[in-house]
Amino acid sequence: MKYIQLLILIPFIGFLGFLPWANRVEPYVLGMPFLLFWLVLWMVLSPIVLVIVYKLDPDNREGETE
Numbered sequence: 150m151k152y153i154q155l156l157i158l159i160p161f162i163g164f165l166g167f168l169p170w171a172n173r174v175e176p177y178v179l180g181m182p183f184l185l186f187w188l189v190l191w192m193v194l195s196p197i198v199l200v201i202v203y204k205l206d207p208d209n210r211e212g213e214t215e
Contacts, residue, residue: 160195
């Protein structure tokens, strides 16, 4: 497994690894309880991480013309 593909574990760790730490109602962030904010944050960050992994993976550069 390539080291770049290990970055895919970041959203998984963010969602499930820190969930017990984020399981609280206070403080409110953007009007949402902290747990809901934490989950929404990782829903936004997950596609960003996946795009970064896609762009850095050399197997995806074969068909590109620059």
